[in-house]
Amino acid sequence: MLDIKFIRENIDLVRAKLKERGDAIDLDQFSTMDRKRRDILQEVETLRSDRNSVSKEIGARKQNGEDASDLIAKMGSVSSRIKELDEALKETERLLHGLTMTMPNIPHESVVRGTGDEDNPVVRKWGEKPQFDFEPKPHWDIGEELNILDFAAGAKIAGARFTVYRGAGARLERALINFMLDLHTMEHGYTEILTPFMVNSESMTSTGQLPKFEEDLFKIEGTDYYLIPTAEVPVTNIHRDEILDEKDLPVAYVAYSACFRAEAGSYGKDTRGLIRQHQFNKVEMVKFTRPEESYDELEKLTANAEEVLKRLGIHFRIVDLCTGDLGFSSAKTYDLEAWLPGQNAYREISSCSNFETFQARRANIRFRREENSKVEYVHTLNGSGLAIGRTVVAILENYQQKDGSVIVPEELRPYMNGVDRIVRNK
RNA sequence: GGAGAGAUGGCUGAGCGGCUGAAAGCGAUCGCCUGCUAAGCGAUUGUACGCCUCAAAAGGUGUACCGGGGGUUCGAAUCCCCCUCUCUCCGCCA
Numbered sequence: 001m002l003d004i005k006f007i008r009e010n011i012d013l014v015r016a017k018l019k020e021r022g023d024a025i026d027l028d029q030f031s032t033m034d035r036k037r038r039d040i041l042q043e044v045e046t047l048r049s050d051r052n053s054v055s056k057e058i059g060a061r062k063q064n065g066e067d068a069s070d071l072i073a074k075m076g077s078v079s080s081r082i083k084e085l086d087e088a089l090k091e092t093e094r095l096l097h098g099l100t101m102t103m104p105n106i107p108h109e110s111v112v113r114g115t116g117d118e119d120n121p122v123v124r125k126w127g128e129k130p131q132f133d134f135e136p137k138p139h140w141d142i143g144e145e146l147n148i149l150d151f152a153a154g155a156k157i158a159g160a161r162f163t164v165y166r167g168a169g170a171r172l173e174r175a176l177i178n179f180m181l182d183l184h185t186m187e188h189g190y191t192e193i194l195t196p197f198m199v200n201s202e203s204m205t206s207t208g209q210l211p212k213f214e215e216d217l218f219k220i221e222g223t224d225y226y227l228i229p230t231a232e233v234p235v236t237n238i239h240r241d242e243i244l245d246e247k248d249l250p251v252a253y254v255a256y257s258a259c260f261r262a263e264a265g266s267y268g269k270d271t272r273g274l275i276r277q278h279q280f281n282k283v284e285m286v287k288f289t290r291p292e293e294s295y296d297e298l299e300k301l302t303a304n305a306e307e308v309l310k311r312l313g314i315h316f317r318i319v320d321l322c323t324g325d326l327g328f329s330s331a332k333t334y335d336l337e338a339w340l341p342g343q344n345a346y347r348e349i350s351s352c353s354n355f356e357t358f359q360a361r362r363a364n365i366r367f368r369r370e371e372n373s374k375v376e377y378v379h380t381l382n383g384s385g386l387a388i389g390r391t392v393v394a395i396l397e398n399y400q401q402k403d404g405s406v407i408v409p410e411e412l413r414p415y416m417n418g419v420d421r422i423v424r425n426k
Numbered sequence: 427g428g429a430g431a432g433a434u435g436g437c438u439g440a441g442c443g444g445c446u447g448a449a450a451g452c453g454a455u456c457g458c459c460u461g462c463u464a465a466g467c468g469a470u471u472g473u474a475c476g477c478c479u480c481a482a483a484a485g486g487u488g489u490a491c492c493g494g495g496g497g498u499u500c501g502a503a504u505c506c507c508c509c510u511c512u513c514u515c516c517g518c519c520a
Binding site for chain 2: 038044052056
């Protein structure tokens with residue numbers, strides 16, 4: 001959510017910035033509702049002030065055994081007018097709130113203007129594309145031939161976009177989770193968190209999934225529970241409605257979670273393989289920072305995600321999302337795209353964002369500086385470190401051998417019980 | 427799932443229709459005192475929104491907030507209803 005005062009005072013700037021994202025937001029309606037709200041508020045507060053003083057007078061008279069029936073009669077009509085105004089105010093605030101909750105964040109000034117992913121500038125690359133003396137296969141073929149990914153079983157027991165992992169495949173998934181958690185906690189200074197995989201609607205609203213993107217979520221029927229689409233939601237909400245100590249900032253958490261996405265609107269896209277699943281695993285990093293340090297922290301967070309791919313020896317590039325490709329809540333996002341030789345393409349494997357105060361305002365997460373008493377909103381950031389399923393994809397495709405086996409990256413072997421190569425077994 | 431008890435400021439905890447934005451204690455901040463430390467004394471000590479002054483910082487003023495929502499009343503932390511959460515006991519259960 002944007003600051004309502006900021007919108008009011010910078011309405012043309014906000015209009016222009018949101019237009020760069022390709023969002024058509026009715027700011028005229030915002031101005032009308034905002035004006036109306038303040039008009040009603042002034043009237044009702046004046047009436048309340050009158051009522052408070054007269055009620056005191058009534059109390060005083062009654063104490064002295066005097067008659068107050070004239071004042072009581074007068075206040076009866078004032079009270080009913082207050083009630084009317086309260087209802088109008090509530091309705092106006094409801095509309096205004098609905099409007100501001102569906103407004104996306106304003107892109108940071110460094111974000112380039114563009115309309116889609118083809119406009120995202122490449123910031124840097126690491127490593128090189130591996131060379132093969134055979135035609136590299138896509139991971140779904142490698143996985144099935146090694147009998148470590150069973151797409152048919154996933155479809156049978158659940159449906160499309162679900163997969164069963166077997167043997168070394170299941171072990172590889174688990175190894176990656178532990179490897180990444182160990183790296184981020186022991187070398188990058190994050191505190192490990194394990195949260196519920198379901199949250200209530202209030203949490204989903206704080207991080208920006210609701211009210212606008214309900215169709216992307218799985219909801220548990222008959223309850224207020226939603227399956228989380230990312231650990232960002234529960235982890236960010238840990239500090240909802242709190243005032244953090246400045247000395248604790250920046251707070252840095254890392255959490256493994258399963259993630260659940262309805263993938264509405266992506267029919268026909270990435271239908272094969274592990275790329276786009278209804279359920280996948282992810283290790284997520286979340287930070288709460290002072291405003292002035294959030295962009296430095298974004299660079300560090302992105303570097304922490306990059307380090308995972310470097311240790312695994314997977315070639316990747318980093319793109320800086322343009323205004324048209326930026327997520328709803330984000331002010332700036334770097335995507336890490338891993339090279340997938342089986343598909344001859346770079347694919348997103350991590351997304352690192354600075355939300356500035358957008359989520360903090362929705363979630364009411366603040367801090368107080370030691371030298372003064374004024375509370376301020378923190379900046380929130382998060383990034384995948386990394387998406388586990390897609391990392392399996394990258395390993396299978398980059399480390400595949402001519403004989404169909406897959407070499408295990410050296411850093412991962414301690415987590416694989418020393419196994420250095422995945423081969424087909426019965 | 428059944429029965430009961432609770433939810434008040436940074437914390438502990440009073441209040442149970444008007445004198446309460448809220449006693450008291452603790453904590454914190456500032457000042458005084460003190461060779462240092464401790465003790466002591468004094469003052470201050472929430473948030474949000476609106477309006478006014480205003481370049482701003484800041485100040486003034488009003489309203490709201492005692493788990494959340496609704497109701498009764500001239501007036502609600504206080505009475506009534508619904509919900510959520512916490513605790514205790516019973517049942518069930520990985």
